[in-house]
Amino acid sequence: MKCRQCGAAMYGRADRKFCSDQCRARAGNLKKHKDAGEQLMVQVNKILRQNRLLLQRTSPEGKTTLKRSVLELAGFDFRYFTNLFRTQKGNTYYFCYDYGYLLLDDEKVLIVNRQPYMRT
Numbered sequence: 635m636k637c638r639q640c641g642a643a644m645y646g647r648a649d650r651k652f653c654s655d656q657c658r659a660r661a662g663n664l665k666k667h668k669d670a671g672e673q674l675m676v677q678v679n680k681i682l683r684q685n686r687l688l689l690q691r692t693s694p695e696g697k698t699t700l701k702r703s704v705l706e707l708a709g710f711d712f713r714y715f716t717n718l719f720r721t722q723k724g725n726t727y728y729f730c731y732d733y734g735y736l737l738l739d740d741e742k743v744l745i746v747n748r749q750p751y752m753r754t
Contacts, residue, residue, distance in 0.1 A: 684709060692745060
């Protein structure tokens with residue numbers, strides 16, 4: 635048997651793929667970095683999760699108004715959101731999964747929690 639990463643001879647279990655933890659880790663890292671599109675998806679998902687967490691933390695009751703700068707200082711990235719919701723009045727809510735925000739006048743933000751739709 636030979637190591638899939640470095641080609642060194644291996645002994646021991648028949649189902650072993652790598653000769654050491656270093657070769658296993660190196661192979662995993664190479665696999666991760668091969669696909670640039672996959673890497674971009676991972677980065678965007680990380681930002682979206684962070685945005686959702688910040689909205690959740692700043693609005694535990696489900697509806698809160700605060701200054702935009704508070705979110706920005708906490709690391710919120712307004713460029714990333716999962717979907718938009720436009721009201722009949724013309725307001726646009728930006729959502730990060732189930733938490734959203736509406737940009738208000740005076741650099742304020744209204745944070746809301748989307749309520750699950752209940753069919754009767």
